[in-house]
Amino acid sequence: MALLQAVTGMNDVLPAEAGRWRSLEARFFETAARYGFREVRTPLCEYTELFSRGVGEGTDIVEKEMYVFDDRGGRALALRPEGTASAVRCALEHAALEREPVVRWAYAGAMFRAEKPARGRFRQFHQVGAEVYGDASPAADAEVLDLLVAFLRSLGLGAFELRVNSLGQRGSRQRYRDALVAHFSAVAQELSPESRERLGRNPLRILDSKDPRDQTPKLTAPSVLDHLDDEDRAHFARVRAYLDALGTPYRVDPTLVRGLDYYTRTVFEVVDTSGSLGAQDALGGGGRYDNLFTELGGDGVSVPAVGFALGVERLLLAQPVKDPPAPFRVAVVAAARETDQAVLASALSLARELREAGLETHLDTRFVSMKSQLRRADDLGARAVLIVGRSELEAGTVAVKDMAAHAQTVVPRGAVAAHLRALSGSQE
Numbered sequence: 001m002a003l004l005q006a007v008t009g010m011n012d013v014l015p016a017e018a019g020r021w022r023s024l025e026a027r028f029f030e031t032a033a034r035y036g037f038r039e040v041r042t043p044l045c046e047y048t049e050l051f052s053r054g055v056g057e058g059t060d061i062v063e064k065e066m067y068v069f070d071d072r073g074g075r076a077l078a079l080r081p082e083g084t085a086s087a088v089r090c091a092l093e094h095a096a097l098e099r100e101p102v103v104r105w106a107y108a109g110a111m112f113r114a115e116k117p118a119r120g121r122f123r124q125f126h127q128v129g130a131e132v133y134g135d136a137s138p139a140a141d142a143e144v145l146d147l148l149v150a151f152l153r154s155l156g157l158g159a160f161e162l163r164v165n166s167l168g169q170r171g172s173r174q175r176y177r178d179a180l181v182a183h184f185s186a187v188a189q190e191l192s193p194e195s196r197e198r199l200g201r202n203p204l205r206i207l208d209s210k211d212p213r214d215q216t217p218k219l220t221a222p223s224v225l226d227h228l229d230d231e232d233r234a235h236f237a238r239v240r241a242y243l244d245a246l247g248t249p250y251r252v253d254p255t256l257v258r259g260l261d262y263y264t265r266t267v268f269e270v271v272d273t274s275g276s277l278g279a280q281d282a283l284g285g286g287g288r289y290d291n292l293f294t295e296l297g298g299d300g301v302s303v304p305a306v307g308f309a310l311g312v313e314r315l316l317l318a319q320p321v322k323d324p325p326a327p328f329r330v331a332v333v334a335a336a337r338e339t340d341q342a343v344l345a346s347a348l349s350l351a352r353e354l355r356e357a358g359l360e361t362h363l364d365t366r367f368v369s370m371k372s373q374l375r376r377a378d379d380l381g382a383r384a385v386l387i388v389g390r391s392e393l394e395a396g397t398v399a400v401k402d403m404a405a406h407a408q409t410v411v412p413r414g415a416v417a418a419h420l421r422a423l424s425g426s427q428e
């Protein structure tokens, strides 16, 4: 029978790696909490319409990459390709803005996109993200970016570039769209078939094309920054001024358009510049999306919003790997044959006491030989090995082997925890 395998592009995280995942997520929520963000958890699955309306019909995500299926009642569902639309749906459904004037939410979790798997690109991947609702100020954009940069630095990542741009609000964006259509229509014959097709539906996406045929026409394309109205221009200038005041380095990239339709005004991306990610070098991205609440909640709803998401797998690939400090490990060895259940029972309760005292404690419950239990304790890097046999049981003692000092002492059973505390103190 063929061995079953995980779905292509969906990865297992084995215990040797899981600690890095856990600490990255913990670091994210700790950093976000310092900026006033609280965790929200939304379902992995939503009605498909949320993303087609939210992310946009003409986007690659909605057109080609969503995992969609009908549930047993015939309703169209999608595995979430991103977290922003879900979080807005959740904020609307629970009237989050009736409870506080500005909502700051952070999240972590799996997202699904049926993309071609590559290094740093998966079909199930994970994001950490943060969103602010109810604050139109350019200072909110700067704070969100400040959180993003603070988090990357806290991971020990130094080689990255922050790219920022502004797409303006509806009026500016429409004018820019018209200018792009005029520009690219004039050179339509030179464009890749995909870009030609995009010309009618989503001309901004042509700027994102990596196809060699599109590169020359892109060079002379008009800049969105020349099409911003006065308010949009002022908003973007203020975002940059706040970033300057915070000492956050960035580069203005007028060709940055992002692959989701909901953005208005500020957009940004953080790119890894260490070279460790190859072609998939975008660590994260985000921006302002002042129309998404209206799009999803109806005409009467208007809530300015800004946020970002980072790819966890990519952060882990880019992060310098440090060996975590070895914990103080203890192994309890039951020196008994199968007939001597009382010894194993005593070892079980000793192990439980030590775990209650906060110590990582290992116990082999299979009645294997003392020799193999000691070998395993050594492999685990146990600092102390506690031996419980028939004579120790009767005497109310435990033999404690200090693996670093190669010394063995007999300790009264009731004094074991204190003895180990003293030993672990000497390790620090």
Ligand code: HAM
Binding pocket: 081, 082, 083, 084, 113, 115, 120, 121, 122, 123, 124, 125, 126, 127, 129, 130, 131, 259, 260, 282, 283, 284, 285, 286, 287, 289, 306, 307, 308, 309, 310, 311, 312, 313, 314
């Ligand atoms: P996004 O740029 O589509 O934005 O995704 C953010 C990050 O998720 C990417 O920069 C990348 O690191 C990671 N990512 C995306 N697709 C994959 C994949 N197939 N495999 C591995 N990693 C991937 C968003 O999702 C927006 N919701 C961000 C946002 C939040 N905008 C406003 N608020």
